[in-house]
Amino acid sequence: MIVLEEVSKRFGPRGKEVVALDDVTLTVEEGAFVLLTGPSGAGKSTLLKLIFAAERPDKGRILLFGRDISRLRRSSIPYLRRNVGVVFQDFKLLSDRSALENVALALEIRALPRREMRDRAADALAAVGLAWKLDARPQTLSAGEQQRVAIARALVGEPAILLADEPTGNLDPDLTRDLLVLFADVHRRGTTIVLATHDLQIMLAGERAGLARAHLNQGRLEVHHPPEPAESDNVVLFPIASRAGTGP
Amino acid sequence: MTRLRAMLYGVVRALRGAARRPVVTVLSTGAIGVSLLLVGLVALAASNVGRLTARWDRSVQMVIYLEDDVTPERARAIGDVLAGLAAVERVDYIPSDMAHRRLMETLGARRELLDGVETGFLPASLEVRLAGGVREVAAASPVIDKLRRTPGVEEVELLGDWVERLAALLSALRAAALGLALLVGGACIYIIAGTIKLGMYARREELEVLRLVGATDGFIRLPLVVEGALHGSLGAGLAVAGLYAVYHVGAPALERMLSGAALGVELAFFAPPVVAGALAAGLFLGVTGSWLALGRDAQA
Numbered sequence: 001m002i003v004l005e006e007v008s009k010r011f012g013p014r015g016k017e018v019v020a021l022d023d024v025t026l027t028v029e030e031g032a033f034v035l036l037t038g039p040s041g042a043g044k045s046t047l048l049k050l051i052f053a054a055e056r057p058d059k060g061r062i063l064l065f066g067r068d069i070s071r072l073r074r075s076s077i078p079y080l081r082r083n084v085g086v087v088f089q090d091f092k093l094l095s096d097r098s099a100l101e102n103v104a105l106a107l108e109i110r111a112l113p114r115r116e117m118r119d120r121a122a123d124a125l126a127a128v129g130l131a132w133k134l135d136a137r138p139q140t141l142s143a144g145e146q147q148r149v150a151i152a153r154a155l156v157g158e159p160a161i162l163l164a165d166e167p168t169g170n171l172d173p174d175l176t177r178d179l180l181v182l183f184a185d186v187h188r189r190g191t192t193i194v195l196a197t198h199d200l201q202i203m204l205a206g207e208r209a210g211l212a213r214a215h216l217n218q219g220r221l222e223v224h225h226p227p228e229p230a231e232s233d234n235v236v237l238f239p240i241a242s243r244a245g246t247g248p
Numbered sequence: 249m250t251r252l253r254a255m256l257y258g259v260v261r262a263l264r265g266a267a268r269r270p271v272v273t274v275l276s277t278g279a280i281g282v283s284l285l286l287v288g289l290v291a292l293a294a295s296n297v298g299r300l301t302a303r304w305d306r307s308v309q310m311v312i313y314l315e316d317d318v319t320p321e322r323a324r325a326i327g328d329v330l331a332g333l334a335a336v337e338r339v340d341y342i343p344s345d346m347a348h349r350r351l352m353e354t355l356g357a358r359r360e361l362l363d364g365v366e367t368g369f370l371p372a373s374l375e376v377r378l379a380g381g382v383r384e385v386a387a388a389s390p391v392i393d394k395l396r397r398t399p400g401v402e403e404v405e406l407l408g409d410w411v412e413r414l415a416a417l418l419s420a421l422r423a424a425a426l427g428l429a430l431l432v433g434g435a436c437i438y439i440i441a442g443t444i445k446l447g448m449y450a451r452r453e454e455l456e457v458l459r460l461v462g463a464t465d466g467f468i469r470l471p472l473v474v475e476g477a478l479h480g481s482l483g484a485g486l487a488v489a490g491l492y493a494v495y496h497v498g499a500p501a502l503e504r505m506l507s508g509a510a511l512g513v514e515l516a517f518f519a520p521p522v523v524a525g526a527l528a529a530g531l532f533l534g535v536t537g538s539w540l541a542l543g544r545d546a547q548a
Binding site: 052074075078079080081082086092093094096105106108109110111112113153154157 | 250251253254257268453456457458459460461462463464465467
C-alpha cells in the first residue's frame with residue numbers, strides 16, 4: 001500500500017544541505033500498523049510529509065495505492081490527501097470552531113449536504129469517545145480530548161491510511177495509553193496506520209503487541225521489522241480491561 | 249449539485265471571514281469607496297460638460313447682430329442670402345423683443361435684474377446654424393468679413409470659440425477621469441490585495457488545516473476571491489451612493505449658479521447602465537486584487 005524506493009530528501013541551500021532522508025526503502029502493507037521510531041531530527045516527520053505529499057523527494061519513488069505520488073500533479077494532491085488522514089502533535093484544531101465544526105471541516109471540502117456532514121462528524125466524535133462534547137471549543141478540552149478531536153477529523157473521511165506524527169508528544173502517560181487504545185481500535189477496523197514516535201512507552205507497547213517497526217537514525221532506515229501476518233491482522237496493544245477505563 | 253453546494257459554502261465562508269474582521273472590512277471598503285468617489289466626481293463633471301458641449305454643438309454657431317435701424321424686411325433679406333450658402337444649414341431671425349423674452353426665460357427667478365430696462369434694449373439678430381464640420385472653415389472664411397462689412401450688420405459673433413474651449417475642457421476632464429480611474433483602480437487593487445493577504449494571514453491555520461484534509465485550490469481560493477469581490481463591489485456601491493448624495497445636494501446650487509452666468513444648464517446623474525458598470529468595475533477590481541494576493545500562496 002505504501003512503498004518507498006530509495007527515497008532521499010535534503011533541505012537547505014546548495015552546499016549547506018541537511019540530509020533528512022537518505023536512500024530509504026520501506027514497504028507498509030495494507031492493514032498494517034507500523035511504528036516509525038527514532039530520535040528527534042531522525043527524519044520521521046519528513047517521511048510522513050513525503051507520504052501525504054507535503055514534500056517531494058529529491059530522489060526515489062513513493063508509491064501509494066500503486067501510484068507514484070512523487071510525479072503527482074499539484075491539482076491531484078488534494079484528492080490523494082482525502083485518502084490519508086493525518087494527526088499531529090500540536091493537534092492543529094481551529095480555536096474559533098467547535099469540536100463538531102473542526103471535524104466537519106474535512107467533509108465540507110467534499111461539499112456534502114450540511115445534515116450529512118453534521119451526522120458523520122458527530123459519529124466520528126462519538127467513535128473517539130467525545131459524543132458529549134460536540135459543541136465544545138478546543139481550548140475548553142483537555143490535551144487528550146483535543147487529540148481525539150484531531151483523530152476524529154482525520155478519520156471522518158474514512159481514509160485508508162492514518163499517519164500520526166508524534167501524536168502523544170503533548171500527552172501524559174495515562175492519556176498516551178488511552179490514545180494508543182484508540183489507535184488500536186481504528187487499526188482493527190481496517191485502517192493502515194503509520195505512527196511516528198520517539199516515546200518509549202509507545203515503543204514498548206508496540207513491541208509487546210508485535211507491531212512492525214521502522215527505525216530511522218540521521219535519515220537512514222536502520223531497522224525494519226516487517227509484521228507477522230497473524231499479528232498484524234489482530235493487533236492488541238492493551239487488554240480490554242485497560243480500555244474500559246478510558247471512556248468518558 | 250455538489251459544485252453548486254461547494255460554491256455556496258465558499259460564499260458562506262467568505263461572509264464569515266468578512267464578519268470576523270469587521271474593522272478591516274469597513275476600512276477596506278471605505279478606502280475603496282472614497283477613492284472611487286473621486287473618480288466618480290471627475291467622471292460626472294466630464295459627463296455633464298459633454299452633454300453641454302453636445303447641446304451647443306447642435307445649436308446656434310454664429311450670431312449676426314443687426315443695427316437698431318435695420319427693418320425686419322432687410323434682416324430677412326440678409327438671412328435669405330445666408331440661407332442660400334451651402335455651408336449654412338439654417339438661419340433664424342430673432343427680433344429685439346424675442347431676444348428680451350429669451351433673456352427673461354434664461355434668468356428665471358433672477359429676472360428682476362431686468363426691472364426698469366426697456367424691452368428693446370437688445371439688438372435684433374440672425375442666428376445661423378452651420379453645416380457639420382464647417383465651423384473652423386467659417387471662421388477663416390472671407391464671407392465672415394464680408395458679412396461684417398454688410399450695411400445693417402453691427403457684429404458677427406462665432407460661438408465656435410466657446411464650443412472649442414468647452415470641448416478642450418471636456419477632453420481634459422475625460423483624460424483626468426481616465427488617468428484618475430487608472431491610478432485609483434491600481435490603488436484599489438492594492439488595497440484589496442493587502443486586505444486579502446491580511447485575511448490569509450489571519451486564517452493561516454484554517455488554510456493549513458484545509459490543505460491537510462484535502463481541500464482543492466479552488467475550495468481554498470473561492471472564499472478569498474469572493475471576499476475581495478465583496479470589498480470591491482461594496483466600495484463601488486459606497487462610491488455611487490456618496491456620489492449621488494453629492495449630486496443631489498450640489499447639483500441644484502450649481503445649476504442656479506450657471507444659469508446666473510446665462511448658461512441654461514440642467515445637470516444629470518449617470519444613467520442606470522453606467523451605475524451598473526461602476527458596480528461591475530468594483531467587482532472586477534475586487535476579484536483582480538484577490539487573485540494578485542493569492543498568487544501561488546493558496547496552493548498546496
